[in-house]
Amino acid sequence: MNGNPANGKDCSPVSDCIHCSVRHLAVCSALSAEEVHALEQVTTSYAVDNGATLARAGEDRLHVYTLTAGALRLVRTLADGRRLVTGFVLPGDYVGLSGSDTYRYDIEAIADSRVCRVGVAQMRELRLRYTHLERKLLQRACQELDNAQDSALALARMQPPEKLADFILRLAERQARHQGSGNRVALPMGRGDIADHLGLTMETVSRTFTKLRQSNLIALPHLTVVEILDREGLENLASDGLE
Amino acid sequence: MNGNPANGKDCSPVSDCIHCSVRHLAVCSALSAEEVHALEQVTTSYAVDNGATLARAGEDRLHVYTLTAGALRLVRTLADGRRLVTGFVLPGDYVGLSGSDTYRYDIEAIADSRVCRVGVAQMRELRLRYTHLERKLLQRACQELDNAQDSALALARMQPPEKLADFILRLAERQARHQGSGNRVALPMGRGDIADHLGLTMETVSRTFTKLRQSNLIALPHLTVVEILDREGLENLASDGLE
DNA sequence: CGGCGCTTTGAAGACTCTCAACGACTGTGG
DNA sequence: CCACAGTCGTTGAGAGTCTTCAAAGCGCCG
Numbered sequence: 001m002n003g004n005p006a007n008g009k010d011c012s013p014v015s016d017c018i019h020c021s022v023r024h025l026a027v028c029s030a031l032s033a034e035e036v037h038a039l040e041q042v043t044t045s046y047a048v049d050n051g052a053t054l055a056r057a058g059e060d061r062l063h064v065y066t067l068t069a070g071a072l073r074l075v076r077t078l079a080d081g082r083r084l085v086t087g088f089v090l091p092g093d094y095v096g097l098s099g100s101d102t103y104r105y106d107i108e109a110i111a112d113s114r115v116c117r118v119g120v121a122q123m124r125e126l127r128l129r130y131t132h133l134e135r136k137l138l139q140r141a142c143q144e145l146d147n148a149q150d151s152a153l154a155l156a157r158m159q160p161p162e163k164l165a166d167f168i169l170r171l172a173e174r175q176a177r178h179q180g181s182g183n184r185v186a187l188p189m190g191r192g193d194i195a196d197h198l199g200l201t202m203e204t205v206s207r208t209f210t211k212l213r214q215s216n217l218i219a220l221p222h223l224t225v226v227e228i229l230d231r232e233g234l235e236n237l238a239s240d241g242l243e
Numbered sequence: 244m245n246g247n248p249a250n251g252k253d254c255s256p257v258s259d260c261i262h263c264s265v266r267h268l269a270v271c272s273a274l275s276a277e278e279v280h281a282l283e284q285v286t287t288s289y290a291v292d293n294g295a296t297l298a299r300a301g302e303d304r305l306h307v308y309t310l311t312a313g314a315l316r317l318v319r320t321l322a323d324g325r326r327l328v329t330g331f332v333l334p335g336d337y338v339g340l341s342g343s344d345t346y347r348y349d350i351e352a353i354a355d356s357r358v359c360r361v362g363v364a365q366m367r368e369l370r371l372r373y374t375h376l377e378r379k380l381l382q383r384a385c386q387e388l389d390n391a392q393d394s395a396l397a398l399a400r401m402q403p404p405e406k407l408a409d410f411i412l413r414l415a416e417r418q419a420r421h422q423g424s425g426n427r428v429a430l431p432m433g434r435g436d437i438a439d440h441l442g443l444t445m446e447t448v449s450r451t452f453t454k455l456r457q458s459n460l461i462a463l464p465h466l467t468v469v470e471i472l473d474r475e476g477l478e479n480l481a482s483d484g485l486e
Numbered sequence: 487c488g489g490c491g492c493t494t495t496g497a498a499g500a501c502t503c504t505c506a507a508c509g510a511c512t513g514t515g516g
Numbered sequence: 517c518c519a520c521a522g523t524c525g526t527t528g529a530g531a532g533t534c535t536t537c538a539a540a541g542c543g544c545c546g
Contacts, residue, residue, distance in 0.1 A: 097385050141385060223510090449494055
């Protein structure tokens with residue numbers, strides 16, 4: 001509810017990137033110890049409460065972020081309230097690859113989170129100074145582009161069970177980067193968020209979860225946890241892409 | 244029909260980038276005259292017949308392309324034939340921003356075209372040598388990312404008339420970069436391609452065209468030409484994005 | 487001029503959405 | 517510790533929209 005991420009407590013203006021738990025995942029991994037030091041000078045680490053908004057669509061794009069803990073959602077809203085959740089941000093992800101001067105989506109925390117914030121101007125300077133960083137960002141942008149195209153395929157042409165299977169598998173793969181967790185997938189987002197990410201309604205998402213459960217493809221030990229029972233079956237459903 | 248782009252005739256192994264008609268639009272614009280010369284050494288300009296396939300999904304990603312004339316489509320196909328046209332490529336556009344070792348879509352010519360082809364290895368070398376180029380590619384990747392997110396919003400949440408209005412306006416904007424043409428938009432792609440780009444059927448696209456025509460928003464002087472009669476009305480339909 | 491491919495139009499049907507009520511879980515206050 | 521209220525998710529019935537299937541129209545090229 002608090003629009004301002006700076007909540008006084010739990011905000012360290014100078015960070016400790018070297019010991020960062022997601023450094024191996026984040027774009028910072030492109031930097032040497034010395035270069036990381038330069039990054040620290042312009043980085044602020046913030047705690048962000050669940051439900052807080054980091055930025056709103058249309059505002060001047062003043063900062064870029066790297067998530068170190070928790071989860072964010074990127075949301076675009078049409079005039080009449082129709083929503084698209086462009087993406088979910090997990091620890092190690094970078095938010096700031098855009099050609100626009102203004103934010104193109106709201107950035108909202110869906111769990112108690114922690115972000116590293118850098119001004120776009122400072123980031124630009126770092127990019128110019130350290131070509132590794134620019135290279136890493138390009139690489140990241142290409143990956144996100146691939147990812148966006150996968151999402152588009154799902155949005156345009158898949159049926160609800162296929163969409164959900166695809167979503168679960170891709171989330172599982174992303175989480176596997178952190179914990180080597182096998183078949184349990186955490187769902188930090190609500191059913192409505194999943195619906196707005198897959199172009200469905202919350203009701204359809206709910207019905208589809210039950211369908212997958214009744215088919216013994218997944219189990220739902222908790223509202224926020226999916227257990228993959230039949231990975232092959234899920235992958236089969238998600239069609240696994242190309243012809 | 245011809246899978247091999249090299250058709251013998253009309254293929255200049257050494258190009259003339261300096262006088263290229265789309266140089267101001269393409270990524271090459273980041274290069275100095277001298278640097279362009281280095282690019283020329285590794286570039287081949289090909290004529291590509293309408294209907295020809297430049298690459299297939301799954302093949303090793305050996306080349307990147309810049310389109311200098313004509314039009315291409317990028318196509319992903321599911322096992323059962325469902326298609327998504329990921330995007331249309333117009334002169335000046337770059338095809339090759341991907342994190343994958345293999346092509347993620349078929350690249351097909353939908354008009355008699357001409358491309359500049361560069362090997363990925365050579366391109367990588369140029370990127371390392373000329374940081375302008377890498378910077379330009381990052382900028383381009385960010386723009387494409389923005390674009391992909393706009394497409395996702397349309398795919399997920401817009402209704403057919405909104406999708407089509409949005410599509411026409413965005414195509415018009417892209418074509419305006421070339422000819423300063425005002426209200427006439429060329430449609431190099433067929434109705435089926437538009438359908439597979441917007442997540443609809445060909446029939447729905449056709450019906451929606453007639454609807455927009457009957458609403459006096461557009462005219463269709465030819466199958467392949469749209470004339471925008473009421474730009475404001477179209478933009479209104481397309482909702483123009485944010486809340 | 488005739489044939490072929492693409493597009494348009496029409497009618498029936500399937501699917502998801504909408505609307506509505508029920509159920510489960512969480513956190514709070516008595 | 518229990519009861520309760522609020523939020524979020526699930527389940528059900530009906531309606532609307534796009535799709536599917538089918539046929540006719542149009543333009544292009546031989």
